[in-house]
Amino acid sequence: MSISLKGKTFVIMGVANKRSIAWGIARSLDQSGANLIFTYASERFEKSVRDLVATLEGKHELILPCDVTSDEDVEKCFGTIKEQAGKIDGLAHCIAFAKTEELAGDFSETSREGYLLAQNISSYSLTIISKYAKPLMAEGGSIVALTYIGGERVLPNYNVMGVAKAALEMSVRYLAADLGKQGIRVNAISSGPIRTLSSKGVSDFNSILHEIEEKSPLHRNTTPEEVGDTAVFLFSDMSRGITGETIHVDSGYHVL
Numbered sequence: 001m002s003i004s005l006k007g008k009t010f011v012i013m014g015v016a017n018k019r020s021i022a023w024g025i026a027r028s029l030d031q032s033g034a035n036l037i038f039t040y041a042s043e044r045f046e047k048s049v050r051d052l053v054a055t056l057e058g059k060h061e062l063i064l065p066c067d068v069t070s071d072e073d074v075e076k077c078f079g080t081i082k083e084q085a086g087k088i089d090g091l092a093h094c095i096a097f098a099k100t101e102e103l104a105g106d107f108s109e110t111s112r113e114g115y116l117l118a119q120n121i122s123s124y125s126l127t128i129i130s131k132y133a134k135p136l137m138a139e140g141g142s143i144v145a146l147t148y149i150g151g152e153r154v155l156p157n158y159n160v161m162g163v164a165k166a167a168l169e170m171s172v173r174y175l176a177a178d179l180g181k182q183g184i185r186v187n188a189i190s191s192g193p194i195r196t197l198s199s200k201g202v203s204d205f206n207s208i209l210h211e212i213e214e215k216s217p218l219h220r221n222t223t224p225e226e227v228g229d230t231a232v233f234l235f236s237d238m239s240r241g242i243t244g245e246t247i248h249v250d251s252g253y254h255v256l
């Protein structure tokens with residue numbers, strides 16, 4: 001890996017298992033020499049995250065829970081990170097959730113509760129995390145969020161998550177505008193579809209993978225490594241002039 005992130009510390013939020021895009025980001029950052037801190041949504045992920053982290057090159061010892069639907073929990077999580085690490089140089093937000101019944105069928109049937117849940121976890125979480133992370137990034141920093149083209153245009157079945165991703169992408173721009181004065185950059189990576197634990201929640205996911213191979217300019221699907229390497233770029237000084245941007249790592253599918 002040409003870019004070095006030695007001596008820098010990044011928080012990665014949302015590793016669930018070895019297929020997670022967050023794990024692709026973790027591996028690329030680890031290869032770049034970064035020191036990593038991990039947070040997971042609930043205890044049921046703790047063991048798999050700890051086992052995965054043990055396979056990395058670096059000694060990444062801080063692994064803690066963070067329930068992004070609780071202001072107190074987010075505040076506590078970043079209080080612990082401040083105590084243990086002092087400062088951080090950036091953060092990867094790889095967090096999203098919607099009820100499966102809201103990820104199929106007619107969007108007009110979306111429930112109030114399902115809509116707000118998707119927004120709460122998949123979109124507002126970036127804002128509350130940025131609020132509590134910014135004091136730890138006094139010398140500037142870089143925040144990267146994960147999004148999907150279904151937040152820019154309609155794709156069948158993506159429904160309520162598409163609306164949440166649209167809000168996430170606009171939040172990236174408003175956070176970039178706000179945090180720029182503190183030297184913190186905020187960007188999104190719009191990844192092509194990747195088979196993960198989360199993709200199991202989206203109806204007819206397999207057909208979209210096939211369509212990407214058929215129609216995308218590069219005629220191949222996106223890999224977690226490709227997303228991870230773009231994250232390294234966004235966390236490095238090579239992207240120091242970029243903020244408020246959404247970079248598509250999708251074999252070019254977004255141009256169609």
Ligand SMILES: CCCCCCc1ccc(Oc2ccc(Oc3cccc(O)n3)cc2)c(O)c1
Pocket residue numbers: 096097098099100103147148150155156157158161192193194197198199200201202204205208
């Ligand atoms: C019609 C579009 C097909 C390609 C979708 C690519 C994709 C796959 C996964 C994505 O991330 C989530 C994350 C949580 C999510 O909600 C879930 C996931 C599993 C179970 C469950 O109850 N909810 C749905 C998608 C995502 O934002 C985008």
